[in-house]
Amino acid sequence: MNLNQHKIYLAPLRGVTDSIFRNVFEHYFGNFDFLLTPFIPTVKGTIVNPSHIRDVLPEQNDCTRVIPQIIGNDPAQFLILAHALLDRGYQTVNWNLGCPSPQIVRKMRGSGLLPHYDTIKWFLDSVLPHLRCPLSLKVRLGYETEQDLLKLMPLFNEYPLQEITVHARTGVQMYNGVVKLDEFQKCSSLSNHRIIYNGDIVSLSFFETLTERFQSVNGWMIGRGVVANPFLLGAIRTGTHKRDVARLHAFHNDIYKLNREILFGPAHLLGKMKELWSYLAQSFPEKPKLLKNILKVTRVDQYERLMGEVFGE
Ligand SMILES: Cc1cc2nc3c(=O)[nH]c(=O)nc-3n(C[C@H](O)[C@H](O)[C@H](O)COP(=O)(O)O)c2cc1C
Incomplete structure (x- = not known):
């Protein structure tokens, strides 16, 4: 091909x-x-x-x-x-x-x-x-x-x-x-x-x-x-597949930071990130409860703490 x-x-x-x-x-x-x-x-x-x-x-x-x-x-x-x-x-x-x-x-x-x-x-x-x-x-x-x-x-x-x-x-x-x-x-x-x-x-x-x-x-x-x-x-494009969690981390953090600047109120920001995670969680098959835990979050500080655990900060 x-x-x-x-x-x-x-x-x-x-x-x-x-x-x-x-x-x-x-x-x-x-x-x-x-x-x-x-x-x-x-x-x-x-x-x-x-x-x-x-x-x-x-x-x-x-x-x-x-x-x-x-x-x-x-x-x-x-x-x-x-x-x-x-x-x-x-x-x-x-x-x-x-x-x-x-x-x-x-x-x-x-x-x-x-x-x-x-x-x-x-x-x-x-x-x-x-x-x-x-x-x-x-x-x-x-x-x-x-x-x-x-x-x-x-x-x-x-x-x-x-x-x-x-x-x-x-x-x-x-x-x-x-x-x-x-x-x-x-x-x-x-x-x-x-x-x-x-x-x-x-x-x-x-x-x-x-x-x-x-x-x-x-x-x-x-x-x-x-x-x-x-x-x-x-x-x-290359025929090979390699997961790099550090890159996923940086990708997530940029999306989070940029949305935090434009979305007013924690509900909007968390809603946006939950929507992303409803797909992105599949990149973490070793964490089967990840999406469930993210969807439960109601506060920004909880979310940030959870992300720290996910990405091993
Ligand atoms: C949450 C969501 C939002 C979508 N928004 C649009 C849209 O604005 N315009 C559009 O043409 N298709 C939209 N779609 C359809 C997708 O572009 C695509 O046709 C569909 O998801 C199938 O492709 P995929 O299996 O690669 O995702 C949306 C799909 C989903 C799940």
Whole structure:
């Protein structure tokens, strides 16, 4: 396998892979080829408030590799937000057609749009002629069934899309159950666009299984796998895997310090760190009670003491 031809993308995990995470991760564990941001909702009105796009302001983002993701179903609002991002230096935007959260689906956004072929067509017809940059999509196989994407792929072929990331699950699966590789294969084989595979890449061996099976795919998006095991990116790039607890320690401390500066109140800070640990605890298989103990913490001093024990300070 010639890895040079493969591009590795960071998947967006809202609440986890914000700009602090993205920058600290790359400092310690190496660069992704591209990083998709957690979704930014479209907003009413003609002005985009900088606080709404704080996470993607160019001061803390490499606009050549970071791709802002937008969620919404209103073409005019989408264009206003996309152009505000372009004005700040971005070169492309991504449209979220995958989010399965019931509040989002109810509003016919994210994966809630996938059964609505005509609405998606109307949206693309309304947006693409006016959008001053390439558009990529992040989709699931469908909302309830992969029939949605099987119907949509020929439609997508009619538009000059940059690429399509396919999370190989349906919306109703949320993040559970297994990825549907046969359905991914069927859907991706219908596309003329560059397809990026996403879903459950948590080990070098599964990555190798996928690259072996899907020879025409050369883009791979990884989310929970790299948060749980930050060394996975390097393992995929070099073929070898080595855990270095000192590096995990420094990575954790930077994320903690930077969040402490911007999050007001211990509840926010602890909530943020608990969310990170809900994945990162998997890097400590020798401490099976670690996550349970972290989730019990209610005070910052307790948290810091526990971290001292975890990292042997
Ligand atoms: C907590 C959480 C937040 C997520 N936020 C987003 C998001 O903002 N935009 C998006 O397209 N996908 C989002 N996803 C989906 C992931 O990007 C990805 O498609 C999914 O987790 C499967 O990939 P993985 O197994 O590599 O994590 C989220 C997933 C989780 C678990």
